[in-house]
Every structure is written in C-alpha cells, then in structure tokens.
Amino acid sequence: MDFHGIRLPDKENIIVPGKKLSAGTNANVFEWGTGKVIKIFKASYPLELIDTEYYNALAVKQFPFKKSIPVELKKTEFGYGIVYEKIQGENLIDYISRTGDLKGAALKMAELQRSINKVQLDPEKTGALPTAHEVLRKKMAESPKADSDATREMIRFLGTMKDGNVLCHGNLSVDNVMLTDDGPCALSASGYCIGNTLYDIAKSFYLIAYSPLPGEGAEKCAFCGKFSDMEVRKEFGRHYLNAMGHTATEIGYYLSMVIAGL
Ligand SMILES: Nc1ncnc2c1ncn2[C@@H]1O[C@H](COP(=O)(O)OP(=O)(O)OP(=O)(O)O)[C@@H](O)[C@H]1O
Ligand SMILES: [Mg+2]
Incomplete structure (x- = not known):
C-alpha cells in the first residue's frame, strides 16, 4: 500500500533501524539492514521535500560521479524515510x-x-x-x-x-x-x-x-x-x-x- 507515493511498512518484514549514524536538523540517519542506511525525517519536515530529495537522487544516479545511491522511499513507524546504499568511509x-x-x-x-x-x-x-x-x-x-x-x-x-x-x-x-x-x-x-x-x-x-x-x-x-x-x-x-x-x-x-x- 502507498501513501503519498511512499510505501507503507511491510508487516511481514519489519526492519528496525540499527545504529544511529547521525543526528541532523531535519533528519536522523540509521543503519538499515545489510549494506543500507535510512534517513528518517522529523515529523515537522514537509513530505514534498522528502519527495524532492528522493527524486533528485534518482535523477542524478546515472551521472559519473560518486554519490549516495537511493534505494526506496519508506514509511516506518518512526517516520518517513529514504533508504540509501551505505557508503563505507x-x-x-x-x-x-x-x-x-x-x-x-x-x-x-x-x-x-x-x-x-x-x-x-x-x-x-x-x-x-x-x-x-x-x-x-x-x-x-x-x-x-x-x-x-x-x-x-x-x-x-x-x-x-x-x-x-x-x-x-x-x-x-x-x-x-x-x-x-x-x-x-x-x-x-x-x-x-x-x-x-x-x-x-x-x-x-x-x-x-x-x-x-x-x-x-x-x-x-x-x-x-x-x-x-x-x-x-x-x-x-x-x-x-x-x-x-x-x-x-x-x-x-x-x-x-x-x-x-x-
Ligand atoms: N549513504 C550513507 N552511508 C553512510 N553514511 C551516511 C549515508 N548517508 C548519510 N550518512 C551519514 O549521516 C550523516 C547525515 O546524512 P545527510 O547529510 O543525508 O543528512 P542531513 O545532514 O540531516 O541532511 P542534508 O545534508 O540533506 O541537509 C552524514 O553526514 C553521514 O555521516
Ligand atoms: Mg548532511
């Protein structure tokens, strides 16, 4: 099921955020399963800006420079998030x-x-x-x-x-x-x-x-x-x-x- 283009949590396969990697003004970043992170936005952050970030990340994915690769938009019980591939560094x-x-x-x-x-x-x-x-x-x-x-x-x-x-x-x-x-x-x-x-x-x-x-x-x-x-x-x-x-x-x-x- 989708809400505002964001996939709702998969009840069969709940992933709980792992170690917190950072606390930002608008979002917190956590480890998310194997080789991924999730950027979970604060409740006050507008949904359309989450969409913008996700679709921008998709738009630049094809270009030849190193960047964070988006995996999916996700609604979790902790808030809306974007899952990215984890960067080691x-x-x-x-x-x-x-x-x-x-x-x-x-x-x-x-x-x-x-x-x-x-x-x-x-x-x-x-x-x-x-x-x-x-x-x-x-x-x-x-x-x-x-x-x-x-x-x-x-x-x-x-x-x-x-x-x-x-x-x-x-x-x-x-x-x-x-x-x-x-x-x-x-x-x-x-x-x-x-x-x-x-x-x-x-x-x-x-x-x-x-x-x-x-x-x-x-x-x-x-x-x-x-x-x-x-x-x-x-x-x-x-x-x-x-x-x-x-x-x-x-x-x-x-x-x-x-x-x-x-
Ligand atoms: N894909 C990733 N792999 C590993 N660490 C990450 C990844 N994305 C984010 N991080 C860690 O989380 C921190 C915050 O991430 P990010 O810059 O996306 O969020 P923000 O600073 O809250 O938002 P923004 O910079 O878009 O205003 C990064 O500085 C980095 O340490
Ligand atoms: Mg940042």
Whole structure:
C-alpha cells in the first residue's frame, strides 16, 4: 500500500533501524539492514521535500560521479524515510577533526565538486531538476526580506544574468562529503539543480563559512569537532576557494543572493 507515493511498512518484514549514524536538523540517519542506511525525517519536515530529495537522487544516479545511491522511499513507524546504499568511509568533518588537514580536505571537496560540475545538462530537456536561478529566485521571493529594496533589486539583477548548464550539488559542505577508498563521495540530494559553477561554489562557501552545521544551534555541535571553530571554517573556506580556482569576488553576486534568500 502507498501513501503519498511512499510505501507503507511491510508487516511481514519489519526492519528496525540499527545504529544511529547521525543526528541532523531535519533528519536522523540509521543503519538499515545489510549494506543500507535510512534517513528518517522529523515529523515537522514537509513530505514534498522528502519527495524532492528522493527524486533528485534518482535523477542524478546515472551521472559519473560518486554519490549516495537511493534505494526506496519508506514509511516506518518512526517516520518517513529514504533508504540509501551505505557508503563505507569517513565523513569529511571527522577527517578534519582527526587530522587538522584543512588544505587536503579542501582539495578532496573540490575534486568531488568538479566531478559533479563536469556533468552538462540541457535545462529544457532535464525537467526533473530546477535551474539554479529558479532556486535562488524562489528563495529570495519567499524570504522575510522579500519586500526590501535590496532583495527586489537582486531578483531584478538575477533576471539579467545568464544561467549555466552544469549540474550543481547545491548543498555540498563538509558534512555532505564522505571519503572512501574510491575517492570522495557526495551525500544529500536536496539541492541538485542546473546552473553555473559559480552558484555551486558560492552555496558551498556560504555553508562552510557562514551557516550552522547540522546539530549546531544554541548548543555546540556535538560531532563537529574542530569545525565548530569559525576561524577554522573561514580558513577552510579560503583553501576551498583556492582549490576551486576562484576568488571571493567572483562568487560575490551569487553569495549575496544565497544570503538574501535566507
Ligand atoms: N549513504 C550513507 N552511508 C553512510 N553514511 C551516511 C549515508 N548517508 C548519510 N550518512 C551519514 O549521516 C550523516 C547525515 O546524512 P545527510 O547529510 O543525508 O543528512 P542531513 O545532514 O540531516 O541532511 P542534508 O545534508 O540533506 O541537509 C552524514 O553526514 C553521514 O555521516
Ligand atoms: Mg548532511
């Protein structure tokens, strides 16, 4: 039986979530049977965004870069979830905390991002994914500052900018990269879109240097280790920009728009 496109629990074959691998703002990730994990979303998280993540993950599955492979949407007694194949490796946050190697970590993240941005797509023919400009316009139009002169001007200016045609991850930061024996691998499929590499770099730079990490809030992030320190994050951001071969000035327009969309 299906509910909102999500398969209801199989009464004959109940799988109970295993070890908790992470606690995020919107979801918790648990081991799920053999070789799989389940990302169970919190009750407050909108169902359509769970669908978006799942269908984005399916849309990019065919492309030649390393990423988390979706298995199915699932309704469990603990909430709605997406089952993914389990990735064996170390999260980039843990790598940074263990080694302090910010430059090496930035090179790994840049290597992964370049492999994603290498995928070229025709937005007219790839209906499953939005364009980066659509994402930015929607976020700015729905932000609490939508009616300010600055935001209106940015939306107008966005309309004059040429959108790109490469696959952007849209949510690539240290918590969404796993280091495997086979190279760095991308997690989280909620932000995939088609756009300009500079948009993807600006979004990552914002996530690295400005945004709270999952679990960060009033209390310090329990698993962020060295990465809780803002100075460390800014330094990592500088290494990351260097590794991507771009400057803060070059990503400035997109960075301002990402921030205007908060
Ligand atoms: N397929 C997987 N295999 C192994 N570990 C995983 C997998 N997916 C997620 N994890 C672990 O769970 C953590 C959280 O996963 P994920 O990034 O998907 O959730 P989130 O941070 O709550 O959501 P999002 O990044 O989409 O906002 C990861 O940082 C990683 O440590
Ligand atoms: Mg994440």
